[in-house]
Amino acid sequence: MVGGTGETSYAKNSIIQAKVILKAKPIVEEAIREVYRTLFPMKFVAADLGCSSGPNTFLVISEIISVIHELSRPLDISHEPEIQFFFNDLPGNDFNNIFRSLMDYKKQIKEDKGENFVPFYVAGSPGSFYTRLFPSKSVHFFHSSYSQMWLSQVPRRVDDDSTFDELKKENLYSEQFKEDFSTFLKLRSKELIFGGRMVLTIAGRVNNSEYKDPFYMLGLLRLALNDMISETPTIEELKSIIDQKEWFFYLDHVETLESSWDPFEDELNNLQHDYILRGKIVVKYIQAAVEPLLIGHFDKETIADLFSRYAKIITTHLAEKPKWVNFVLVLKLR
Template sequence: MATNGALPSIVTTEQVLHMNDGVGDTSYAKNSSNQRCGVLKGKPILEESIRRLYCNMLPKCLKVADLGCASGPNALMVVNDIIDIVESTSFNLNKRVPVFQFYMNDLPSNDFNTIFKSLAQFYETLEEKKGPGFGPCFINATPGTFYKRLFPNDSIHFVHSSYSVHWLSQPPKELTNGAETLNKDNIYVTSTIPPETHKAYLRQFQHDFTLFLKSRSEELVPGGGMFLTFVGREDIPQIRTVIGLLGMVLNDMVVENLIEEVKLEPFNMPMYGPTAEEAKAVIEEEGSFTIQRLESIILGWDANINEDKLDENMRCEFIAKTFRAITETLLKARFGEEIMDELYLRLKDKLLQMLVKGEKLESPNLVISLIKNS
């Protein structure tokens, strides 16, 4: 991995991106409760999707892929939820619970070891909860980008992915290909960008999401299901996103000569939160799936914490840590490790300014349930 500004202006997610590893203070494992809250909000739709699929197929071995699983407790929480849903459905149908095969996918640099280290305890707890007669459950790792094929044809029954599909394979190339940097004062989609920049981001999302859908359509069995949760956007680009605030902080640090301007100018985050209409249009254009549910859920940036027990400063520190866990690897590769503590301290201060002004610290999240067309 390149460091201290040696990274090229076009960065592929596959090369650099992973959530902060380990179980330390800034790790994703310790700072992913916000994503956990989003998964819990969408659980009723997940349950509906799993029950429908299982009742229609009744497979002896249910094969599930979790794409962009990251590390920490959230990954195995989803595995546990799916097992519970299928077990209760099997009981209602007077059927034997199937064997489970879970494929945990993320980029090769992901901290799979944190998942592996927790498997022994997970299996032990599962046996205590379900009893010794419970069918086998196998969990394997499948490293690789989900913008390419990961599994054989017609081999997977269900695909789950939470808080991953908004990550692009790369930032839009046309933002840095010309003599002039089109998104010079921003690192993301905000209300201040020119229309050409927004269109470039939208085209990159359309390209990547189409590849994602096409790959999954080849891997899923006919009638297979898919459940996606990812960061969305209102119809008008909002400057008040955490990534937008990070861009402001980086610009402030350039003015103070803490970061070289030449490092910031061509940098764009490989991320895009689509509107519900943009996501729906790509799904319908690609044509392999039928939409069962598509909903937008508003989620606070400090969701899943007790606001009564935390003051404003602590709430903003919580948000800054959450976004440090998911963005630090990209920013550290570009700007160097030595400014990271200062960067996220300033992000906390920006968030606090918003909170004091009474601005809402929230954004829409898209929850989509799909069925592969026969």
């Protein structure tokens, strides 16, 4: 993601992701309650995988603090619980931005919860979540939102054979997703404590004409760039991977949530029909996420021209009020 706090940074252009996290909040909180009621851990260990940076980074730890604060206060326990929270993302993530914001966040929690809030400690855990990140059976709760769609690599054969047609390339991307998601499940099953939970929110697709393919939006970027291929999973594909017994997980709960391409669709008032301005706003959110993928291939002027063209294309679609489709999965160990 684009680091820092500039105009096109992820920190300033991640309201779409924030709204999805907030829609999933009841599911996340109930999963945390189940873990706490089942295990009553004195040291609750949690990790946000693909945390990125900016204001969204602290949403999940806030949910954990609130739930444990709520559940632990009425209990007659000799030692108050503590929370160890890990922020995970690739080493190039803007961890500095996260930790610069930490003191302000702790001050806010103190104001919201009073002096007796649940003590919490945070640490960074840089690395790909397609590798081992934590000791065996050490984590009570994993959370990840809008991260599993990112593959570990471009499928190996895509660049090897320029004669592949579009369908063959899409199949290769689909196979890469299955391989990556299976690896992800296998690794987390080794790290998650029995009785723990993992909540994943993944952009997906449904066979329903009411919705556009969720990455149709990025497909429109292809019209400007003329080279963009995306593949996202259906809920059936996700279930088929999870149901493989060697990954040791079963699906405890699943919900489908929708979210608008335009995070301000219901809030713009007089700008409701100013699709040109709204197109520019929406494109900033996409640019914050995908620009780092393009920097190695194009100069700044070309990238600026690309996203200018992209904004014009997006504008022509906003009147349809297009939506993303998101699957929220709660997983338990078998």
